[in-house]
Amino acid sequence: MHLVNSTAGYGALTKLFHWLIALLILLQYTSANIMLRTPAEATTLGLGQDTYYNWHKSLGLVAFFVMLARLANRRIGELPPWAPTLTPLEQRIIHRTEQLLYGALLIMPLSGFLYVMAGNYGVRLFGLWDLPNPIGPAPLTSQIALWVHVACAMLLLLPLGTHLGLVLGHHFGMRDRLIHRMLPGRTTRL
Ligand code: HEM
Ligand code: HEM
Numbered sequence: 001m002h003l004v005n006s007t008a009g010y011g012a013l014t015k016l017f018h019w020l021i022a023l024l025i026l027l028q029y030t031s032a033n034i035m036l037r038t039p040a041e042a043t044t045l046g047l048g049q050d051t052y053y054n055w056h057k058s059l060g061l062v063a064f065f066v067m068l069a070r071l072a073n074r075r076i077g078e079l080p081p082w083a084p085t086l087t088p089l090e091q092r093i094i095h096r097t098e099q100l101l102y103g104a105l106l107i108m109p110l111s112g113f114l115y116v117m118a119g120n121y122g123v124r125l126f127g128l129w130d131l132p133n134p135i136g137p138a139p140l141t142s143q144i145a146l147w148v149h150v151a152c153a154m155l156l157l158l159p160l161g162t163h164l165g166l167v168l169g170h171h172f173g174m175r176d177r178l179i180h181r182m183l184p185g186r187t188t189r190l
Pocket of ligand 1: 058064
């Protein structure tokens with residue numbers, strides 16, 4: 001398998017970043033829902049609210065750096081040709097959806113970071129190190145960043161749902177094995 005994308009298929013790095021981000025997104029939505037529903041003195045699954053906040057912030061920052069690496073990787077090599085089972089309309093939808101996903105997944109960690117730093121809440125990375133605060137208290141900036149973070153979290157579900165609907169519909173509905181294009185050891189040939 002090639003390391004980077006080529007006309008023969010997605011490269012190993014694209015596949016690695018793709019599934020890593022999918023896992024991180026799942027963890028981010030899960031941790032956010034738990035931390036916002038766990039009262040300060042209570043625990044959920046044996047962990048306190050603080051722990052969920054720390055992990056949400058820490059994994060969110062990891063997601064940011066993975067997204068930067070993913071973006072750089074996408075510019076290397078040549079994108080594989082479209083799957084032959086996709087209609088021109090579906091190709092256009094996928095193209096726009098991917099742009100929205102890339103954009104939203106950069107805005108999410110940036111707005112989260114801005115919110116907690118300008119709000120002076122800080123980040124204790126994986127519960128171990130307090131990151132320096134490069135912004136300092138700025139209540140209005142913090143409130144705007146929070147609004148962007150929450151709104152983007154909801155809006156992101158739209159391209160995500162479209163992406164999953166198209167991929168799962170093709171793979172299981174049309175039985176064209178579309179998911180194989182993103183699996184290790186497979187090429188784009190269906
Ligand atoms: C890809 C990265 C991220 C995703 C997908 C994500 C997702 C979410 C979601 C779904 C919520 C719940 C929003 C709501 O309905 O109220 C949330 C809240 C929150 N996120 Fe993130 N997040 C990410 C990164 C970060 C980062 C990097 C930080 C901070 C360094 C952060 C800090 C927070 C905080 C503090 C809240 C709670 C906001 C409140 O009090 O309402 N997030 N996030
Ligand atoms: C949850 C977060 C997810 C995000 C943010 C995401 C994002 C993307 C993006 C941006 C691409 C274009 C290739 C690239 O630039 O890397 C892509 C391709 C793909 N994704 Fe996802 N994806 C997610 C989840 C999933 C899941 C759960 C599946 C399987 C059920 C899936 C299946 C695929 C397939 C098969 C392709 C290749 C499509 C093709 O070119 O034929 N994705 N994804």
